[in-house]
Amino acid sequence: MTRALVVAAHGSHYNPGTALPAWRCVDHIRQTGLFDEVTAAFWKEQPSFSTVLDGLRSNQVIVVPLFSSEGYFSQSVLPAELQPRVGQAIRITSVVGSSAFFTAVVADRIQKALVKANFPPAETAVALVGHGTVRHLDSRQTTESQAGLLRGKFAEVHTAYLDDEPYVADLVRTVTCPNLVVVPFFVAEGLHTQDDIPDALGLSDPLYESQVIQNHRVLYTPPVGLEDNLYTVVLALANEYSDSEAAADPGLSSELYWTSHQLAQFGQVSLHADALCHVDDDVNAPDLEILDTPEAIRAKLRFTDSGEFRPLPTRRDLPHGWKIPAPGDVSRWAALQMIYPGVWKVERTCSPHEVGARQQGKYRPVRDISRKKVDSLVQSVCLHCVRHPSWHDQNLESVPGCIEPCSVWLEEAIKP
Template identity: 30%
Template sequence: MAYTAGMRSLVLVGHGSHLNAESAAAVYRYAELLRSRRLFDEVVEGYWKEEPSLRQVLKTCTYTDVTIIPMFISEGYFTETVIPRELGLGHQGVVPPEGVARTLGGRTVRYTLPYGVHPAMTEVILERAREVLPDASGEDTALIIIGHGTTRNENSNKVVHQNADLLRQRGLFSEVHALFLDEEPKVTGWREKVGARRVVMVPFFASEGWHTLETIPEDLGLEGVVTVFPAQAEGTPEGAGEQTVYYGKPVGTHPAVADVIVQLAEEARGASLTGGDRAPEHRAAWDALLALAGDGVRMGEIMVTPHGGLFEIRHALDEGRSSETLTTLVTPDGLRDHTRLTESGEHRPVHTLRNLRRGWRAVLAAGDLQRAIHTLYPAVVEEGYACHTHALRSTPWPTTARRQTGIYSKVQKASPEQVEHVAREVCGGCLKTRVWAGERLSQTFFGGVPGAIPCAEACTFLVAEIREEVAGKRGQGSGHSH
């Protein structure tokens, strides 16, 4: 079935991070690549730990035909529990090969398996191997696929073993091994298992990060792309000679992953040949915003003004500054890259915190305005308009807490006093008004009050901080759960 263009939203879901801006980089890169191919009317990013959050992302989709693809390398806790729960799919556990289809809020939503388990990933592994060793031979070259491994979910290592089995059957390498960082068989013992003279190692990871850049090279003693290990090193098989390791890049960063994503979208259960329409509530919100923008509008820390057939966005505190003194940005992606960090270089996982950097102006065509504002303030237009028209549904803290699982289920034990104490500190620096906590918001920026932005539900950043408070670790800089 050909997946033709027309009235479709594609959502790429990543984990994200409250601490590290690089965690979301791979998802952004694939979204840009897929936008350039124009196979979908829009491509939207959504995250567990950043914005737009999984609770918000469907609201930000323009169309009623939505396909959601988890940007994860394997099945596991996030793809089977967290993402379906936060999206409200009414599904928990193993996702069937054809995916899960639901009708939610007037939208047809299809949720697929993570891209890493798609059969086409076997070829991506081969491409990564050929990059570092083009003349890999079935006579003297071993392939090691390095997985993370975990004891929390048995499905997480399954795809690594499956790909190793498939490539072993093809006979392209003298040996093929699936080895792991955190479970047996561990990659640190590779010399006890591999006898081949040349060894290609390919990390089965979604992105370039701490493990691929630091943990694996340090644990294995790799010195770069090519490392020579001398003969008869301790623990090697009897008679083993000198071995040369060729260390590839992670499979998840290969451009061919974009093709895998498109294939997943094609195969999604019930995929429509004609696509959907614009979602009525989404259209109403953005039509209202564009009408305001035609005369100039302020929202949060930004101001939008018409500018000779284009629109200019800048920080409201830069009003009146000469354009020559500001960095000019001409694409939503450039705007995103410029504003994801604070003035001092800190990551901004919550976009409505009052720390948007100054010194820039974005000059954009009308067709780019929606994505630009969405980039700066995800879901703010949709939720702001719902509040303005008295249609916003808020989620009180007890409901949010009861929904949490895994390490976050601990927040269910938080007392009202603890929740309020943490919220005062965390939310005090945010533009939003805590409607979920009962605070009143009689006006919004749609009514001419720039800083009047509703918060319909406690964000994941606050949830994580409350967990730290309950655990007695808040302020100790542990940060691992963020």
């Protein structure tokens, strides 16, 4: 039996930091060698929840939702999007935020804050801030459970929410201690952690420095998901839901995939014997920036030449001026998957109407999209992507192809 691990996260069309915790977990867990295949999947980025399984060859796929709370995505979206392929068994674990192992991650975040601000625990209140929503009561349950585990360790422990009571804006006035540590119970940076919560609290820049609000010394921390040991929670959940903890099968390699060793160019990437670079660059140019780690590759290639975030990695705006050392077919495949995550051989297609039919949220109207609008969006969106829209013309031989409309396409499709 071979095993794959998928770290499922939200991703973003606007914030480059939202996907980073998932990829960091992937990088750490790949190094352990405990799984034959390890990758991430996203709702708003690539690879998507619905297509990630097409690139996996393992018999058993463990999916760990990198969400702080149970709710719409863990209970509705993931089961609908993750339909097993022939020969695959899929297991979706509980969300990381509900795991007992996550308590240590939260505690680490708080302890670092106490040391940084020099707050005595006996004179310090702690507040976990979650999203919350009246539409899913489970959304707040995880935050409340984690807060309960902290009570008794600090003078006060509070919870507050963006979309539920008690609200973040009312938090500070309920605290009696002179010091307050506010911890966003989120797994990644984003609009909520960088704008919504700070605005509700009345924080000023720099956000992560101690400041006085309503006669309290308040320290706001980065989200709990940015802790370095988050991957240990993912790994613990994956092993809990897996049939085996055996080491990876060395026979499962890139040879099972649609590999790139027969190609000289893949999208906007030029493939050489021992390196990859932009097709417009000279691979032997001495001034190319060497990208030799996953972190360096993502830090460089997730942005355009002008510094704009690239939420769709296959868009035809790959930056110039870099070189990735990649001797051998396996290294080339691994590097390509970092540049173009989720791009694999197209063996099936899914129409916009089929994609819309499985939706329960805002993309549901796509099931009734007209042929005229589909054709128009193929011209306005797909022509700017290195992928060929195989789902549109059923051409499965184009390199690289696209199985179904991506989230960027869907966003355009629901616009009036």
